[in-house]
Amino acid sequence: MKKLILALAAVAVWPAAHAVDLTRTWVNPGFYSAHFERDKNLNNVNTGFGIEVPLSNTYSFTAGVFENSNRATSHYVGLYVMPFDIGPFKAGAVVGGFNGYPNANQGGWFPALIPVVALEGRQLGLNVSLVPTVQNQLHGAISFQLKYRFKP
Numbered sequence: 001m002k003k004l005i006l007a008l009a010a011v012a013v014w015p016a017a018h019a020v021d022l023t024r025t026w027v028n029p030g031f032y033s034a035h036f037e038r039d040k041n042l043n044n045v046n047t048g049f050g051i052e053v054p055l056s057n058t059y060s061f062t063a064g065v066f067e068n069s070n071r072a073t074s075h076y077v078g079l080y081v082m083p084f085d086i087g088p089f090k091a092g093a094v095v096g097g098f099n100g101y102p103n104a105n106q107g108g109w110f111p112a113l114i115p116v117v118a119l120e121g122r123q124l125g126l127n128v129s130l131v132p133t134v135q136n137q138l139h140g141a142i143s144f145q146l147k148y149r150f151k152p
Contacts, residue, residue: 073100
């Protein structure tokens with residue numbers, strides 16, 4: 001299933017990736033998650049590696065790997081849809097899939113829709129996401145993701 005999702009994402013993004021300026025690509029070292037359930041000894045420092053490739057001013061492809069709140073390895077693939085912008089701020093959501101959470105689909109892939117606000121400068125940016133609590137499957141948090149863009 002994981003290989004199928006990654007293959008579909010690659011096929012969907014391939015034509016658009018040739019039309020975008022890859023110098024606009026963001027890289028990130030994972031997330032910091034301020035969990036709502038502070039008494040559960042969750043992992044707040046979700047280190048990893050991710051990319052965000054702008055396809056237009058509204059859409060960006062994203063994919064990555066990180067150590068999740070349960071201290072297990074998770075992967076993600078998705079599409080940022082950010083239709084609202086004022087100056088350096090953007091707002092919208094990321095729609096995609098995650099895996100690696102033991103109580104969600106037995107660690108397999110599951111869909112997600114997560115609200116996001118972004119602040120983007122020339123080379124530094126910050127995504128702030130509201131991760132919802134989903135019963136005993138996913139621990140809710142406000143997630144902070146620093147991102148960096150290499151410029152020639």
